[in-house]
Amino acid sequence: MIGQTSILVIYTGGTIGMVQDPKTLTLRPLTFDILYKYLPVLENFNCKIDFYTFDPLLDSSNMNPSFYIHLASVIEEKYEDYDGFVVLHGSDTMAYTASALSFMLENLNKPVVFTGSQLPIGMVRTDGRENFINSIEIATAKEFDTPVVPEVAICFENKLYRGNRTSKFNAEHFGAFVSGNYPILAEVGVHIKYHNHLILKPNFKKLRALKVLDENIAILKLFPGISPNSVAAVLNTKDLKAVILETFGSGNAPTVPWFLGQLQEAVARGIIVFNVTQCKGGSVEMGKYETSAGLSKIGVIGGYDITTESAVTKLMYLLGCGYSVDSVKQLLQTSLRGEMTV
Numbered sequence: 001m002i003g004q005t006s007i008l009v010i011y012t013g014g015t016i017g018m019v020q021d022p023k024t025l026t027l028r029p030l031t032f033d034i035l036y037k038y039l040p041v042l043e044n045f046n047c048k049i050d051f052y053t054f055d056p057l058l059d060s061s062n063m064n065p066s067f068y069i070h071l072a073s074v075i076e077e078k079y080e081d082y083d084g085f086v087v088l089h090g091s092d093t094m095a096y097t098a099s100a101l102s103f104m105l106e107n108l109n110k111p112v113v114f115t116g117s118q119l120p121i122g123m124v125r126t127d128g129r130e131n132f133i134n135s136i137e138i139a140t141a142k143e144f145d146t147p148v149v150p151e152v153a154i155c156f157e158n159k160l161y162r163g164n165r166t167s168k169f170n171a172e173h174f175g176a177f178v179s180g181n182y183p184i185l186a187e188v189g190v191h192i193k194y195h196n197h198l199i200l201k202p203n204f205k206k207l208r209a210l211k212v213l214d215e216n217i218a219i220l221k222l223f224p225g226i227s228p229n230s231v232a233a234v235l236n237t238k239d240l241k242a243v244i245l246e247t248f249g250s251g252n253a254p255t256v257p258w259f260l261g262q263l264q265e266a267v268a269r270g271i272i273v274f275n276v277t278q279c280k281g282g283s284v285e286m287g288k289y290e291t292s293a294g295l296s297k298i299g300v301i302g303g304y305d306i307t308t309e310s311a312v313t314k315l316m317y318l319l320g321c322g323y324s325v326d327s328v329k330q331l332l333q334t335s336l337r338g339e340m341t342v
């Protein structure tokens with residue numbers, strides 16, 4: 001776009017715009033006008049900033065695939081009018097939303113920067129002001145008229161992460177996110193240092209927003225002592241199409257016959273079983289130990305170093321695209337948006 005850079009800020013809710021109810025002391029969302037009042041400095045940016053506010057504003061625990069579709073539709077509709085997008089979002093499920101959007105927005109060639117805060121913007125020590133301002137700056141950054149960060153990212157506490165590589169790991173610290181298997185894309189100090197070699201490159205193709213997500217998935221998190229009844233309850237969920245098996249270490253699980261038998265029977269029914277590690281760093285390596293060799297033999301698919309957040313939303317997306325079970329299995333082992341290292 002020639003002329004002044006323009007950014008669309010999409011306000012969805014979250015702590016960044018919350019205020020404390022003086023009676024109950026619970027936090028509830030503020031309207032955008034009030035939020036904006038705390039950020040007069042936005043006027044000083046050499047770019048045009050417009051706003052889109054969700055109604056109702058949501059705590060991110062209430063977000064779901066319908067919300068992801070709404071958000072993707074807003075970005076698709078406004079895509080040609082803006083150089084970049086900043087999404088103000090609660091941090092609790094931000095990693096899920098950022099992952100979902102990374103899959104849904106195919107051929108994304110502009111920045112979509114998610115941010116939020118741990119303290120409401122009206123509080124003196126808020127981290128929201130800095131997160132918001134850094135995100136605007138990153139969303140406007142260009143080199144030779146091409147956006148520097150043409151991907152879905154999360155900006156939090158002076159760091160820029162690939163969205164589909166993150167997990168929220170701290171409920172208290174300003175640095176709330178971790179990207180255990182991919183380095184940060186940029187660091188904010190006196191200058192913003194972009195690690196260009198780690199950032200996805202634009203392909204200059206037309207944006208396609210895929211707006212069908214299939215929710216018939218489940219997570220089966222293993223723990224020592226898990227019972228046959230709990231495993232059966234998950235695997236026999238009505239209409240289940242895929243299950244994320246959250247395993248130990250490098251993709252390991254019990255070798256007891258009842259467990260492998262139940263999984264084998266689910267695979268035979270056409271259920272996709274996707275092996276994702278419970279660890280925040282490192283990769284699934286099926287066959288490294290005896291405790292994962294049995295899983296590959298019965299047709300469990302290895303998730304390499306994908307996060308659970310990314311696995312959940314990638315499955316919703318692939319199943320929503322209507323691919324066959326075999327194609328979904330193949331695409332699960334392919335990095336589509338830099339979400340895993342194969």
Ligand code: ASP
Pocket residue numbers: 013014015016058059060061089090091092093116117118
């Ligand atoms: N509960 C809030 C939310 O996720 C927390 C936050 O904004 O950080 O919406």
